[in-house]
Amino acid sequence: METSQNDIPFYQTTTAKIIMVGLLALFLLIPLSYVQSLITERADRKKEVVQEVTKTWGSDVHIYGPTLRIPYHVYSQTTTLNPATKKEEISQTKSVAYAYFFPEKVDFKTQIKKDNSLKRGLYNVVVFSTDIQAKGTFSTPNFKKLQIDEANVLWNQATILVKTTNLKSSKSNLQLKVNQSDLNFESKENSDKYFDDLESDIFDLSESKTVSFQFQMKYNGSNSVKFVPVGKNTTVSIDSDWQNPSFEGNFSASTTSKSIDENGFHADWSISQVNRPFAQEHAEFLPQLNDYLFGVKLIETVDQYQQNERASKYGFLMIGLTFLIFFLIQTTSKISIHIFQYGMIGLALVLFYTLLISITEHSSFSIAYGIATVAVIGMLFFYTLSILKSKKFSMFIALALAALYAFIYVIIQLENYALLVGSIGLFVILGIVMYFSRKIDWNTKEI
Incomplete structure (x- = not known):
C-alpha cells in the first residue's frame, strides 16, 4: 500500500x-x-623551477640599438669675484658631452630554435637559442638639429652603442664591422636597470661621415625576443620552429608574409620613422624606449x-x-x-x-x-x-x-x-x- x-x-x-x-x-x-x-x-x-633554470640559461632577449655615439666639447662660463681686485672675473671650462644618432636603416634577421633538453626534477623547461644578424647604415650626423657647433665635435672618437638584455647568456664573440674595419664590443657600466650596454671600439669619422655596419649576436634565452625600432627604416624577420608564438608590441607583423604551422612560424615587420614618436637625434642621453619594444613571445598555449x-x-x-x-x-x-x-x-x-x-x-x-x-x-x-x-x-x-x-x-x-x-x-x-x-x-x- x-x-x-x-x-x-x-x-x-x-x-x-x-x-x-x-x-x-x-x-x-x-x-x-x-x-x-x-x-x-x-x-x-x-x-619557481622555470625561474631558477632561466636565471642560469638566459631570460628575455631585447635589443635597443645600434646607436652612433659621438662626443663633443661643451663650454661653460663661470663668473667669480676676485677678492683682491674686487672685480668679476670670467673663466671658461670645457667638458665632454655625447650626441646619439639612430641609423638610417637597420635590418635584423633572427633565427630562434627551441631547446627541450633542460629538465629539473619533474619539469621540462622549454628554452631557446637565438641567432640575431644585424646590418644597416648611419647617414651623416645632423648636429644642426641638436644646435651643436660641428667645430666642437670629436669626429675621431665615435663609437657604436647597443643596449641589450640577457648579456650574460651571449654566446657570440661580439664583433662588429664598421665600413671596412673590424671592431670589438665591450660591456660598459650603465645606470639603466633594464638594459646592459655594449660599446664598440673607437673609430674615426673625420673623412667619411657615413657608416655602414653589421654584427651578429647569439644568445641562450627564454620567453621573448623583441626590438626597439631605432632606424628611420627598421625591418625585422624572425624564423622559428616554435608552434605557438604571440606577436606583441605597438607594431604588428606583416599579414602578407606571416605564417604559423606545425613546423614553426615566420614573421616580418617593417617600421618607418613616421610610425614611432621619437626623433633620430638626441643630445646628452638616450631616451627610455622600453614601451616601443615589439617582437614575439614564445608561449605554451595551455600547460598541464x-x-x-x-x-x-x-x-x-x-x-x-x-x-x-x-x-x-x-x-x-x-x-x-x-x-x-x-x-x-x-x-x-x-x-x-x-x-x-x-x-x-x-x-x-x-x-x-x-x-x-x-x-x-x-x-x-x-x-x-x-x-x-x-x-x-x-x-x-x-x-x-x-x-x-x-x-x-x-x-x-x-x-x-x-x-x-x-x-x-x-x-x-x-x-x-x-x-x-x-x-x-x-x-x-x-x-
Missing part, C-alpha cells in the same frame, strides 16, 4: 533526501578546494597545470550531475541509497582530480585524463553494482559518467569555443534531466 507523504517522518521524505544530498554535495566542495590548492601549489613550484585547473573547476558540476543521476535512479526504481554511499561516490569523484594531476606530472594530460577516467568509472561501476544489484543501472551510470568526462575533456581542449560548447552541453543535459523526471510524482512518492 502506498504511504502518504504526510504519514512518514520528515527525514524519510523526498524533500529531506534532496536536502541531505544537496548538503553533501556542498560539503564535498571542501576536499575539492584542497585539490585545487594542490594544483596551484604544483603550478607555483613549476614557475592550467588544464588540471580548468578540469577541477568542473568538479562540482560532475558531483552534482552524478548525484542527480543516482537520485533519479533511486526515485524511479524504489532502490534505497544511503547518504554514506552518496559520500563514497562523491569522494571517488574528487579523487579523480588527484589522480589526474599526479599522473599528468609523469605523462601527458590526455593520457592522465584517460587513465583517471577509466579508474574512477571502473570503481564506481563495481560499487554501484554491489549497492544497486542491477547490471543495467550500473552500465547506465558508467556510460553517463564516460559521456560527462568526455564532454568536459572537449571543453578543456577548446579555447575560443569553450564557453559556447559548454553552454550548449549544459542546456542539452538539463533537457535530458527534465525529460526523464517529467513523470515523477514528487508529492506522494516515497523513497
